[in-house]
Amino acid sequence: MFSKVLIANRGEIALRVIRACKELGVGTVAVHSTADADAMHVRMADESVCIGPPSGTESYLNVAAIIAACEITGAEAVHPGYGFLSENAAFVQVLEDHDIKFIGPSAEHIRMMGDKITAKETMIKLGVPCVPGSDGGVPTIEEAHRVSDEMGFPVIVKATAGGGGRGMKLALTKADLDEAFSSARLESKTAFGNDEVYIEKYLQKPRHIEVQIFGDGKGRAVHLGERDCSLQRRHQKVFEEAPGPSITPELREQIGSTCAKACADIGYSGAGTIEFLYEDGEFFFIEMNTRLQVEHPVTETIFRVDLVKQQLRVAAGEEMTFKQEELEIKGHSIEVRINAEKLPNFTPCPGKITTYHAPGGLGVRIDSALYDGYSIPPYYDSLIGKLIVSGTSRPAALARLHRALGELVIDGVETTIPLFHALLDEEDVQTGDYDIHWLEKWLDKQAEA
Numbered sequence: 001m002f003s004k005v006l007i008a009n010r011g012e013i014a015l016r017v018i019r020a021c022k023e024l025g026v027g028t029v030a031v032h033s034t035a036d037a038d039a040m041h042v043r044m045a046d047e048s049v050c051i052g053p054p055s056g057t058e059s060y061l062n063v064a065a066i067i068a069a070c071e072i073t074g075a076e077a078v079h080p081g082y083g084f085l086s087e088n089a090a091f092v093q094v095l096e097d098h099d100i101k102f103i104g105p106s107a108e109h110i111r112m113m114g115d116k117i118t119a120k121e122t123m124i125k126l127g128v129p130c131v132p133g134s135d136g137g138v139p140t141i142e143e144a145h146r147v148s149d150e151m152g153f154p155v156i157v158k159a160t161a162g163g164g165g166r167g168m169k170l171a172l173t174k175a176d177l178d179e180a181f182s183s184a185r186l187e188s189k190t191a192f193g194n195d196e197v198y199i200e201k202y203l204q205k206p207r208h209i210e211v212q213i214f215g216d217g218k219g220r221a222v223h224l225g226e227r228d229c230s231l232q233r234r235h236q237k238v239f240e241e242a243p244g245p246s247i248t249p250e251l252r253e254q255i256g257s258t259c260a261k262a263c264a265d266i267g268y269s270g271a272g273t274i275e276f277l278y279e280d281g282e283f284f285f286i287e288m289n290t291r292l293q294v295e296h297p298v299t300e301t302i303f304r305v306d307l308v309k310q311q312l313r314v315a316a317g318e319e320m321t322f323k324q325e326e327l328e329i330k331g332h333s334i335e336v337r338i339n340a341e342k343l344p345n346f347t348p349c350p351g352k353i354t355t356y357h358a359p360g361g362l363g364v365r366i367d368s369a370l371y372d373g374y375s376i377p378p379y380y381d382s383l384i385g386k387l388i389v390s391g392t393s394r395p396a397a398l399a400r401l402h403r404a405l406g407e408l409v410i411d412g413v414e415t416t417i418p419l420f421h422a423l424l425d426e427e428d429v430q431t432g433d434y435d436i437h438w439l440e441k442w443l444d445k446q447a448e449a
């Protein structure tokens with residue numbers, strides 16, 4: 001195992017990684033911007049290094065400063081958390097050049113999945129079911145019409161360099177295609193410096209189901225079931241659960257083993273998530289994320305595994321300590337994301353926390369870097385905590401969520417907590433009957449009322 005790991009992140013995910021390191025007896029180095037000198041991850045790590053001014057670009061994304069921090073402290077490996085440098089293949093390459101281990105997949109796999117056309121071509125070859133669409137990139141509007149006419153409308157034009165909803169344009173009818181195609185290309189060129197796009201059949205009311213996989217980098221891989229993350233607003237997840245309310249054990253085994261085999265076949269190393277749209281009992285691959293995700297705790301809860309410890313083991317050249325046949329789901333878990341945002345418009349609301357009281361008791365987990373008197377800086381993501389609950393069944397988990405939300409106090413800033421109280425009153429949430437559009441439609445209805 002490593003003797004010292006640097007965590008190239010902040011907030012709750014930095015704490016999450018520090019906790020796993022501590023339990024493994026691994027020393028920890030926090031890095032921080034000048035705005036984060038008082039942050040919890042700095043306090044909790046064994047050592048810390050200031051790597052730049054408040055702006056993320058000049059601090060948590062500053063590769064030279066992070067490499068220097070490794071060299072100053074003697075850290076042998078870097079855990080990137082999520083966001084920031086977590087899916088940056090060039091960063092992985094620079095670490096390698098400096099003989100520092102990256103706790104995550106290879107630069108090659110990050111690059112492969114970062115290009116959405118290559119990712120899809122790879123998944124098709126590996127036997128993973130994909131959304132029907134163009135065969136690779138669509139270079140001209142003539143080609144776009146040919147592909148779309150053959151498939152039938154509606155279609156969606158997506159940027160190969162996009163992902164997570166960026167650079168996507170919907171064409172409901174043939175009359176919309178010229179505009180969708182040219183604006184997708186232009187936006188993509190502007191945002192990513194790459195105007196290559198592809199086209200897919202547009203699925204009208206799918207769920208977002210993602211499969212957690214884990215590979216040892218030597219040709220073995222397992223799956224840890226799925227998460228349903230359909231409740232999203234503007235491509236930001238707000239409520240996630242595992243197992244998926246619509247997924248039977250047979251479907252789980254089928255899609256899970258397909259995903260595990262695909263990851264084994266490419267020699268994937270560490271944690272990854274394969275995202276699907278799920279409609280009428282069928283899975284359609286859309287993207288793969290080559291990082292630990294925000295919502296990983298719901299999977300950890302139902303499988304009773306520590307994914308970050310396993311990441312550390314595999315990156316250090318050890319074996320992962322689980323086998324597929326030992327992985328069994330127990331109960332149900334739900335996560336809600338607590339953002340420092342003012343409803344109803346989700347306006348970021350940084351500021352000083354005057355009171356923080358975390359809920360507790362059986363089946364309640366809080367991943368948060370908050371403390372009484374902490375000032376949430378305005379420069380970063382508004383996620384300030386995650387409340388993760390579990391129960392023997394979905395209704396039991398929902399009841400526990402209701403109970404835990406009642407105990408949670410965050411004063412001084414506005415948060416998304418009231419949203420969750422309201423959602424728990426909704427019959428569709430209680431029964432798990434929602435698709436990817438449910439939340440935005442519900443929010444629109446609330447705004448009218």
Ligand code: MV4
Pocket residue numbers: 131156163164165166200201202203204207208230232235277286287436437
């Ligand atoms: C789609 C789709 C419908 N059909 N692709 C949005 C984010 C990116 N990961 C893929 N996205 C979508 N791709 C086809 N062929 C609908 C979405 C989509 C969506 C997907 C998951 C969760 C929320 C969403 C909200 C709007 C659109």
